[in-house]
Every structure is written in structure tokens, then in C-alpha cells.
Amino acid sequence: MRRSKLSDLEWEVLKHIWQINDFPVTVRQVVNSAYPEGQKAYTTIQTVMNNLTKKGFLKIKKLGNVNVYSPREELKVLQQNEMVNFVKKVFNGSFFNLANFLISSDQLSQEEIKTLKKILERKSKDKS
Numbered sequence: 001m002r003r004s005k006l007s008d009l010e011w012e013v014l015k016h017i018w019q020i021n022d023f024p025v026t027v028r029q030v031v032n033s034a035y036p037e038g039q040k041a042y043t044t045i046q047t048v049m050n051n052l053t054k055k056g057f058l059k060i061k062k063l064g065n066v067n068v069y070s071p072r073e074e075l076k077v078l079q080q081n082e083m084v085n086f087v088k089k090v091f092n093g094s095f096f097n098l099a100n101f102l103i104s105s106d107q108l109s110q111e112e113i114k115t116l117k118k119i120l121e122r123k124s125k126d127k128s
Contacts, residue, residue: 013048018075024068
């Protein structure tokens with residue numbers, strides 16, 4: 001059903017919808033929650049949410065005079081899909097190459113490296 005990728009603003013709006021976590025939500029709820037100081041106009045968020053509906057990421061329902069929206073998928077599912085597409089494009093589909101790049105990048109703290117070691121040890125035990 002989805003035809004296109006998500007823009008940065010679309011991701012941002014979707015993440016705020018999931019943070020509200022009380023579905024369905026209105027445009028007003030998203031604006032008040034995500035942009036309490038008016039950083040984005042109501043009409044901008046309304047347009048983004050309608051685009052997300054057209055793209056198949058949100059469901060829309062009319063309650064009285066108000067449109068309410070719900071996500072079609074869990075955040076984790078979209079994150080997985082986005083990550084798979086990224087790895088295909090940038091690392092020729094190899095998650096090993098991604099992991100190697102991240103570990104070799106010197107961007108991880110010692111604490112993060114220790115945590116990763118524990119995760120890998122647990123994963124290794126699960127696979128045995």
C-alpha cells in the first residue's frame with residue numbers, strides 16, 4: 001500500500017503520534033504535544049498527517065466534524081523496514097558490514113562497547 005518513503009518531518013510527526021500512544025489522535029493533539037510553542041503550524045501538521053494517510057502509514061476516521069488518525073503499524077516495524085532499506089542501499093545488504101562500520105567508527109563510548117559485548121554474548125548463547 002505504501003508507495004513512497006518518509007520525509008524527515010513525516011518521521012517526526014509519526015514518532016510524536018506514537019509517543020502520545022492514545023489512539024486515535026487528532027491533528028490538534030499532535031500539534032499541542034509535539035510543538036507546544038508553535039514551532040509548526042496546525043495546517044502544516046494537518047497536511048503531513050493527510051500525506052501519511054495517503055501513503056498508507058496512518059488510518060483516518062471521521063468522528064463528528066473531526067478527523068482522527070491511528071498508525072497502521074508499530075514503530076518497531078517501520079524502523080526495521082527503514083533499517084533494512086538503509087543497509088541494502090549503503091552496505092550492500094550486509095548487517096555485518098554495518099556493525100563493523102559502527103564499531104570501527106570510534107563513535108561508541110567504552111560503556112556502549114561493553115553493553116554491545118554483553119548483547120553479542122547473549123545472542124551467541126541464544127543461537128547455540
